[in-house]
Amino acid sequence: MSLAKYYEITKVEVLNTLAYPYNLFGRGLFIALIIFIFFNLWSVIYREGGSGILGFSLVTLIWYLAMSESAANGSMSTDLVRKISEGIQTGDIAYTLNRPYNFMIYQFAYSMGTNTLVTVVVFAFTGIASYLLVGPLQINMIAVPFVIISIVLALVLGFLMNFAIGILAFWFEEVRSVRWINEKFIFVLGGMLVPINLFPGVLRQIALLLPFSYMSYAPAYLMVNFSLPFFIQSVLMQLMWIAVYAVVAYGMYRKGIKRVSTNGG
Amino acid sequence: MNEGPSMETIIEAKCLTKKFRTKHKAAGLLGSMKSVIRPEMKEHIAVDNISFSVQRGEVVGFLGPNGAGKSTTIKMLIGILFPDGGEVSVLGMKPWKRRQQLAFKLGAVFGQKPQLWYHLPAIDTFNLMSKIYEIEPSRYRRRLDYLVDLFDIDYLDVPVRRLSLGQRMRAEVVASLLHEPEILLLDEPTIGLDIIAKQKMRDLIKRLNKDEKVTVFLTSHDMDDVEKLCKRIMVINDGKIVFNGTIDSLRNGYLLSKEIDVKFSSAPKRFSFPGAKVTKRGSYSLSIQLQQGKGKISELIDYLTDNFEVLDVNISDPSVEDIVAKIYRGR
Known part of the structure; x- marks a missing residue:
């Protein structure tokens, strides 16, 4: 199997995203604005509640949010759910079957380039915003490659989630609601809006078992508060969830594609 | 073209049948609820026991009203639908068993399902196709030069969204020909084109067929397309082939x-x-x-x-x- 074709798909989709750079920058700017709002909110809380909340200073908290927003946005960036579900509903998905590529790897290659690009661009914006608002983050340079690994795995997990939700269209007519709920889980249980450390005990335990926190919380927390044990623990959880979602998503795809009885005569 | 000792059958369908089961629902709220609890399934025979063959180098028109079974037949030919009965062989292969191998030898243009990336110049899609179909770079270069020249594509670097429909369709056909397919499936290749663009497209299809001996399987609702391009036509209606012969014999038989x-x-x-x-x-x-x-x-x-x-x-x-x-x- 030649991997060159998948690399080319990644490249073409990145070019496609770059065809409208203002969309990308607009997104970055919007998230940077959210960082500004959070900064104002948390500034008040920190002024009232002292200097540190559960190990977060205002600086680390804002930088945490800069990364949690970037990773979560990256993994939700392509319209993969819409693309796959529409393909299923119109029957067009059948026409991809006789192309000499693996459908799932194709979609993976299609998503990953753009998801990475969005993560990087959004982080550029939120990073600048954070820097202007709270100053630089003291970061251990040794942590950088580990954080990158965590981000990549978060994006892979995000891809598999979106792929599986799109494939649901074989059985359900409307999957956008599932996608919407899933995103809200990432917002809240994934720690995109508030670090999981601040959750009450049981909820924190639950959140750490669910996949959502490994798409947003894990890379962000590693960036502001790196520790090798948490890296190992979170990477193992990421790999476990990736395996689960990969098996489920592929199984659903195989089962769904068997019932391709496309519309139209 | 379809006579002489060098005849080689490259598509053969024998008693090909495909049935679909569809959910039927009575009107209104009650009907909806009923269909949730106990869906009523109806069987619909989309393709009913059809047999035909196509020889290498032929240009065959495949006609039929909407819902007659055209797309279903084509989907079985390219291997994306399993037949429920009968047999089909394309280039000696059973399509649904070896659809990916077959893909390297088939080119398809579905007029209503574009494959070009809308926001990018056509050359980006062409390059992607060359990788997907694993075409050797030097061979791809030569092929691209030849097709670009033949199809008069002087807009390789223009984003597809800015092309006229005629230009876009020509680029679509080029995209499907890069890997030198032996069979070209054209589904409504002139849909929406103006008269000049239509004529141009027909001339190109003719030339391809003549120069490369590529077999063309064409569906169209445009009888002009069919008359100008096809020596033989097959008409499918209600899942059955109701006519299979030359345009002349159609005229003589039905006039x-x-x-x-x-x-x-x-x-x-x-x-x-x-x-x-x-x-x-x-x-x-x-x-x-x-x-x-x-x-x-x-x-x-x-x-x-x-x-x-x-x-x-x-x-x-x-x-x-x-x-x-x-x-x-x-x-």
Whole structure:
């Protein structure tokens, strides 16, 4: 199997995203604005509640949010759910079957380039915003490659989630609601809006078992508060969830594609 | 083209059948609820026991009204639908078993399902196709140069969204030809094109067929396409092949009448002639249909000139479109 074709798909989709750079920058700017709002909110809380909340200073908290927003946005960036579900509903998905590529790897290659690009661009914006608002983050340079690994795995997990939700269209007519709920889980249980450390005990335990926190919380927390044990623990959880979602998503795809009885005569 | 000792069958369908089960739902809320609890499934035979073959180098028109089973048949030929009965072989392979291998030898253009990336220049899609179909770079270069020249594509670097429909369709066809397919499936390749663009597309398809001996399997609702391109046509209706033969034999077999339009200088009196039927009546004109074998044209003309003040007579055959429409309606 030649991997060159998948690399080319990644490249073409990145070019496609770059065809409208203002969309990308607009997104970055919007998230940077959210960082500004959070900064104002948390500034008040920190002024009232002292200097540190559960190990977060205002600086680390804002930088945490800069990364949690970037990773979560990256993994939700392509319209993969819409693309796959529409393909299923119109029957067009059948026409991809006789192309000499693996459908799932194709979609993976299609998503990953753009998801990475969005993560990087959004982080550029939120990073600048954070820097202007709270100053630089003291970061251990040794942590950088580990954080990158965590981000990549978060994006892979995000891809598999979106792929599986799109494939649901074989059985359900409307999957956008599932996608919407899933995103809200990432917002809240994934720690995109508030670090999981601040959750009450049981909820924190639950959140750490669910996949959502490994798409947003894990890379962000590693960036502001790196520790090798948490890296190992979170990477193992990421790999476990990736395996689960990969098996489920592929199984659903195989089962769904068997019932391709496309519309139209 | 489809005669001589070098005939080689490259598509063969024998008693091919495909059934679909669809959920049926009574109208209204009650019907919806019922269908949730106990869905009523109805079986629909989309392709009903059809057999045909295509020889290498042929250009075959595959016609049928909407819902007749055209797409279902094509999907079975390219291996994305499993037949429920019968057999099909394309280039010696069973399509649904080896659809990916077959893909390297098939090119397909679905006029309503573009494969070009909309926001990018066509060259990006071409490069992607060359990788997907694993074409060796130097070979790809040569092929691209040849096709770009043949299809007159001087807009390789323009984003597809800014191309005219004609330009876009030409680029679509090029994208499907890069890997030098042996069979080209064209589904409505001229849909929406203006007359000039249509003619150009037809000329190109003809040339490809002649120069590369690529076999063309064409579906179109445009009878002009079919008449200009195809030596042979197959008509499918209600899942069955109702005609399979040359355009000439279609004409001869189904031309059972002549159309005669007559103009008069004064209002015509009562018209009556054996085997003739008035299909349209104006105050100074008549359109007459004469059944062949029941009346003679020459006698009809004599009758007209003897009894009426005739200004002008125009005799014509029904168009292929009319004939095919007749076949669609089950005559």
